[in-house]
Amino acid sequence: MKVTDTDVIGVKLVEPKVFGDERGFFLETFQQDRYREMLDIDLDFVQDNHSRSSRNVLRGLHFQTSKPQGKLVRVVRGEVFDVVVDIRPESATFGKWVGVHLSESNKNQLWVPPGLAHGFVVISDFADFEYKCTDYYDPKNEGCLIWNDPEVGIQWPVKTPLLSEKDAKGKLFGELFK
Numbered sequence: 001m002k003v004t005d006t007d008v009i010g011v012k013l014v015e016p017k018v019f020g021d022e023r024g025f026f027l028e029t030f031q032q033d034r035y036r037e038m039l040d041i042d043l044d045f046v047q048d049n050h051s052r053s054s055r056n057v058l059r060g061l062h063f064q065t066s067k068p069q070g071k072l073v074r075v076v077r078g079e080v081f082d083v084v085v086d087i088r089p090e091s092a093t094f095g096k097w098v099g100v101h102l103s104e105s106n107k108n109q110l111w112v113p114p115g116l117a118h119g120f121v122v123i124s125d126f127a128d129f130e131y132k133c134t135d136y137y138d139p140k141n142e143g144c145l146i147w148n149d150p151e152v153g154i155q156w157p158v159k160t161p162l163l164s165e166k167d168a169k170g171k172l173f174g175e176l177f178k
């Protein structure tokens with residue numbers, strides 16, 4: 001397992017160790033002691049989620065206000081471009097975004113600490129997206145930063161994504177955080 005820091009403070013790319021043999025492959029996708037140490041966190045995961053989305057679907061950019069969720073995300077089938085935006089005003093990387101490709105072939109994971117905005121777009125026919133969360137889903141606490149905010153300037157690989165009604169009504173960074 002290899003863990004690499006990204007351009008957004010606290011967001012880490014995890015490359016798990018994959019054991020391949022004539023039967024297929026095996027990997028550990030979570031092991032509490034090791035992940036706590038390697039990610040430098042002291043948090044428990046309390047919810048696991050799985051979503052399936054078609055090509056060009058963009059989910060995000062989501063965050064929870066008073067109950068922020070840390071997320072350990074990965075792709076089981078297909079490929080996505082996964083994005084995190086730093087919305088922590090006290091952070092040295094406030095306003096910055098980072099994007100990584102997560103796919104069934106690279107088997108990478110991304111650690112998104114509590115308090116950041118997260119989303120992804122599907123760049124394969126479909127994608128199965130799985131993630132662990134450090135707090136419970138709470139729709140009353142949910143916020144949505146608009147995917148194409150010009151101030152944030154995310155370089156998405158899809159220019160006209162498919163969005164939920166909720167995500168199409170996401171708010172501007174300036175409206176939310178200044």
Ligand SMILES: Cc1cn([C@H]2C[C@H](O)[C@@H](COP(=O)(O)OP(=O)(O)O[C@H]3O[C@@H](C)C(=O)[C@@H](O)[C@H]3O)O2)c(=O)[nH]c1=O
Nearest residue numbers: 049051059060061062063069071118119120137164166
């Ligand atoms: C996220 C979530 C949704 N739901 C329900 C609410 C709704 O009826 C349906 C679909 O919800 P959404 O449209 O919000 O699902 P989705 O757009 O997949 O939301 C997710 O997006 C990614 C980018 C994240 O980072 C996640 O934390 C989460 O916000 O599922 C739950 O019951 N529990 C959950 O934890």
